[in-house]
Amino acid sequence: MPFGLGIAKGMMVTLRNLARKPVTVQYPEQRVTQNPRFRGEDFVWYEERCTGCASCAKYCPQGIIKIVTSPSGEQTQEGEKYKLETFDIEIARCMFCGLCVEACPYDALHMGTGFERAMPRKSDLVITVDELRASAKRPSTWFRPQLQDRGYDPASGEEVSWQDAGREATVAPTYDDMLKRWVEKR
């Protein structure tokens, strides 16, 4: 092997790459395609499905979900429903592990798809219950096989109604139905 051949080979590799299309993208204008399971920061929460059981708060490794409830006298699905007074997610300390979503028994909490929440101060990085109510319902399909089986992709921009987000994609039971089932169970 003549001396210098190794260097020459390397030079040819870089030269070939000069002609290759750049792999980086111009971020704010162009974006890489995001997978449907992407665990993003803006949580999607369906108040209709949530019973206020606070499982998510219990499973959170960081303990950043703060839930305050009061009895509401309503029921949803199979359980007693509490009225949510506070549902604060302190996103500054969130590490997007998704354990809260995994824990939610009623499929009320979903991961979001965003990643661009920059704030001037850390105390602003809290998602409050009002923001959760108002935010666009484009849930990530992470740990939500029912959404994935339907081929749902949050990047498409469609919103998912609370009736469609559940594990049993049926028509939601009426209030009377639920009340009856709840009473029978007791």
Place this chain on the structure above:
Amino acid sequence: MESSFDKNALFANLNDIFLDLLPESLSWMAYLGTGLTIILIMVNAVLMLTAFGTYMERRVLGRFQTRLGPNRVGPFGLLQPLADLLKLITKEDLRPESADKITFFLAPVLMVTSMLVVVAVVPFGKDSFLADLNIGVLYLVGIPTIATVSMFLGGWGSGNRFALLGAARAVAMLISYEVPMIVSLAGILILAGSMSLVDVVQAQQIPFILLQPIAFFVFLVSASAEMNRSPFDLMEAESELTAGFHTEFSGMRFGLLQLAEFGEVVVTSAILATLFLRGWENPFIPADWQQVLPPQLWLIGKMLFFMLIFTWIRATLPRMRIDQVMAFAWKVLFPLALINMFVTAALVVAWPDPTYTQLWIMVGVNWAVAIGCLTGYTLSRGRHRQKPTESVRLVQIPAEVN
């Protein structure tokens, strides 16, 4: 001196204009004014070229690495150098307490000056140059050495140990690389019979890159060492010495150092083009082939070509270690340059006034010597060298099914 100016059409024309403008009694000022104007034009041209060169280098380096490179400021990011300049100017100018005031101030200035002064002797056309020194080549190798001094001043004066190490490396290395550089130019001087760069360009019936392949290689390598480009960027080795001799510089001082460093690339490209690629003339083999471009553009085009080559090298090669760099200079480049000098001298003794055919024979001989040197070096290393990848072998352990 007078004759040199007579040859210079640029000077003569400008001088006439100034003579027309100025009253009779102030005609001595025309001489001064002309000189200053030309210097202003040249310095700005070089600085603009440097700025464009940094932009080009960053874009091309980006493409080598399959990324985009700067493309935000202005169309295609062309105004990026301007944005860099603005940023550097507005930065706070810090000087460490332990730094020596005078040397710390002097280093960037000296470095930029030494880079700019070299351009004086580069001919941009047959009659378009600042000065046609009859010791042009000597000037070329002498002046850039000031940059070494300024690096040492900057490194030592910073009062920082990283900077000190970088400065020590710079001095040790640059002094050794001067030697093969000068000796490699001896072959060219023998062939051209003159030290004036204008004469060197005109002597190139066949571009010297063909006639002097060894000299070209040695000069290219020692020039990239001289302007501390990869793989010889030891004095500012980022992964070892953070930034080497300019660790402590900030703001526009840092900007000046970077400018000088990149300016050297531009200047060296110009020198390479002049010495080896027929300067302002077209580089093609039939020398009387149609002159399609104005001479200045030919030179700039060749400079861009060499800058591209430097970028390519920088994109590919890792850095060498200081002892390997020194060994390379003294054990490889210096003997090569000597061999080249002796072969060229022998050829010139054989044909003192070569015809075109004899020149081509010279090309053949020189290339044969170059290939012989490469083969010899490979063989001398090859006897006790195995393929590097042979040191790791694959061990097969049968899979145990559990």
Place this chain on the structure above:
Amino acid sequence: MTTQLQGEAVGQQLQGAFPDAVTSWGDGDVRVQPDSIVDICRYLRDTPDLAMDYLSSITGVDYVESFEVVYHLTSLTHNHSVVLKTTLYGRDDVELPSVINVWKGADLQEREVWDLMGIGFTGHPNMKRILTWEGFPGHPLRKDHLGG
């Protein structure tokens, strides 16, 4: 498959060599007296049929009333492993002989145990804090650190 040596077999072999040193043995571990740890380790390394030449890890565990130091040993030659445990009593100035002269791999790990668990190793040439800084109050992995 790395064979987990039976604690009983190793324990009995060790008891043969060091009658007072072995206190008990479990499924895959042997409990020994802290004072003789260096001798036992050297024996484990140098006995050809054991040849524990590789020290996987050293762990300190705080059981409040005592400390336990756990050595995970592996033999690269025989591909088997054994766990050595030793119990230290007391809260302050807990000390154990260092095995750095048996396995150099104990160097950083013993420093880590000292730093985080507060078990000193006598005979270690550089017994300084490693992950926290000099002057750090207490030893963070102790159960009673900062009141606990």
Place this chain on the structure above:
Amino acid sequence: MALPSESITINLGPQHPSTHGVFRIRVTLDGEVIQDIEPIFGYLHRGTEKLAEERTYTQIVTLTDRLDYTSSMINNQAYVMATEKLAGLEVPERAQYLRVLTAELQRVASHLMGIGFFLQDLGAMGTPLMYCFRERERILDLFEMICGARVTVSYMRPGGVTQEPPPEFWPALKELLSEFPHYIDELERLILENEIVVARTKGVGLLPRELAIDSSISGPNLRASGVAWDLRKADPYDVYGRMDFDIPVGSNGDSYDRFLVRVMEIHQSLRIVEQCVQQIPDGPIRSEVPYFFRPPPGDAYAHVEASKGELGFYLVSDGGIAPYRCKIRAPSFINLTALTEMLLGWKVADLMVIFGSLDVNMGEVDR
């Protein structure tokens, strides 16, 4: 005449371009030659072991992502294996295959990063690093597809893995497997025979076989010193026993061997991934494990061959929902034991090469 001279002490780090994070080495130099070094750790110490005592067994999975953040899958695997050993949990076969598959992809990604940064330390202006990162991105894309995150994956759970890969994962993996060898070949052409790389790394930073074993060095660094010891073969876990692959073993124990062993391991890892794709059975991916489970009191030690070496978790349970003690045997940390011996007498430029060739990760060193 001997001129008086004195040695100088410089601080490399904690903020230095090539200390792979926040490592600090206090180096005493005689000119360029290293006379003495003192490594200083702890700038990234986050108290993972203490935090683990405050978290449930499932929640600790998220902490392990952040140990060696370039190989989170393998960290997850080591931790869940220790938990399963402690609690006696069954893992479905499909989950074991998925674990091996993702762990091997992660090993490729981690080795690519190690190689890239090693060459960056050699001064190669980022080009090999960019190429390595370009390929690594493709693997991270697959991870995003499986589990929604690229780096901090949290994919595995005690008793299985979180989710079945989506249907589009398999074609994407197939495409990657068909294209990857080409890219690795290109990378090899760029660097393996480059005379400067060879000159800089051959014979530099020797780690003799005996010293490597004695200092508890593990992983590619141990294998480069000539010890054919790979836990995937020596102590097969999950389904590694069914995989057919070879172990690259070096002969000199120098920086070049350490670097080359990693390059060759990439090929072997891709082989394992291919076999996983062929063999993977259908079935459940997760056994029924409650979120808050209480393993019986006792202790368990599980180790895996991580990309940096032997990664072990020693868990002690007191019967509660959180481990009583969680010790992490971090390979990067213990691989630094022999650093002083390897560095003395070399030049300061070699320091970065040797340190880079060890491929340590500060998240794991300081934990």
